[in-house]
Amino acid sequence: MKLSVAAKDILFGANLNSKLQNLDSIEFDFHEGNSLPENPGRESEISFSNNQIKFPKKKSLKVESNRGLALHFFANHELLAIEMMAAALYCYPSRTEEDIKFKKGIVSALRDEQKHFTMYCERMNELGVKFGDFPLNDFFWRQMIHLKTPQEFFALMSLTFEMANLDFCIHYKEIFKEVEDEKTFNILSTVLEDEITHVSIGRYWLEHWKPTGSLWDYYKNLLPEKITPSRAKGMIYSREVRARAGLESDFIKNLETYKDEFKITTRKEW
Numbered sequence: 720m721k722l723s724v725a726a727k728d729i730l731f732g733a734n735l736n737s738k739l740q741n742l743d744s745i746e747f748d749f750h751e752g753n754s755l756p757e758n759p760g761r762e763s764e765i766s767f768s769n770n771q772i773k774f775p776k777k778k779s780l781k782v783e784s785n786r787g788l789a790l791h792f793f794a795n796h797e798l799l800a801i802e803m804m805a806a807a808l809y810c811y812p813s814r815t816e817e818d819i820k821f822k823k824g825i826v827s828a829l830r831d832e833q834k835h836f837t838m839y840c841e842r843m844n845e846l847g848v849k850f851g852d853f854p855l856n857d858f859f860w861r862q863m864i865h866l867k868t869p870q871e872f873f874a875l876m877s878l879t880f881e882m883a884n885l886d887f888c889i890h891y892k893e894i895f896k897e898v899e900d901e902k903t904f905n906i907l908s909t910v911l912e913d914e915i916t917h918v919s920i921g922r923y924w925l926e927h928w929k930p931t932g933s934l935w936d937y938y939k940n941l942l943p944e945k946i947t948p949s950r951a952k953g954m955i956y957s958r959e960v961r962a963r964a965g966l967e968s969d970f971i972k973n974l975e976t977y978k979d980e981f982k983i984t985t986r987k988e989w
């Protein structure tokens with residue numbers, strides 16, 4: 720199948736079969752840009768909700784159903800990443816060999832996100848929770864409208880959301896270890912390793928595209944107006960994992976010391 724067709728189906732398809740479709744034998748076709756839909760396709764069981772629910776408190780994660788709820792949050796992030804990556808593949812044009820090349824990077828990440836989503840869902844089912852049992856937020860998706868170019872996409876997706884995810888994975892790995900949930904611990908370990916490569920893909924392309932000057936300045940200028948680099952950090956800050964994703968020490972230091980007025984900066988939960 721042509722990539723533009725598969726990406727459109729992942730984006731507009733309403734059920735999980737579309738979102739999780741197999742991308743093994745994809746043909747990377749040339750095509751023009753397409754407009755971004757207001758929302759991805761979502762059948763009623765998995766549609767976005769305005770009802771906010773809270774991430775379960777650390778202490779409550781001894782209880783299976785609360786761990787299921789935590790996994791429900793993680794899985795939602797994976798599904799949003801799948802849809803945003805599909806939107807990037809479908810909406811940004813493929814006119815040159817280089818366009819095809821960066822899209823190959825996005826497809827490899829998207830396939831990992833499908834795997835992550837499936838692993839989280841299977842585990843939450845074991846814990847008695849089904850995907851869609853709780854309200855699903857659309858925060859990540861709402862940023863998509865601001866990402867007019869692949870440069871802006873990689874700055875927000877890879878170097879911000881996925882980068883923060885590295886810290887979250889490390890943090891929650893420890894917590895799930897403490898409550899002796901080895902299965903979830905192992906899933907988070909796999910996700911962490913994959914996410915390091917996703918951050919690295921974005922880092923590679925932004926370094927490739929950046930004009931003279933630092934990656935840090937280029938990155939900051941690419942972020943949407945209301946998103947600051949604080950969003951690229953979790954409740955812990957791992958220099959080591961960022962170095963593994965190929966970030967240079969200046970970038971890692973600038974991000975670590977970056978401070979703003981943003982409320983979520985000192986967040987206590989995902």
Ligand SMILES: [Fe+2]
Binds near residue numbers: 800831832835910914
């Ligand atoms: Fe993921």
Ligand SMILES: [Fe+2]
Binds near residue numbers: 800832881913914
């Ligand atoms: Fe990812």
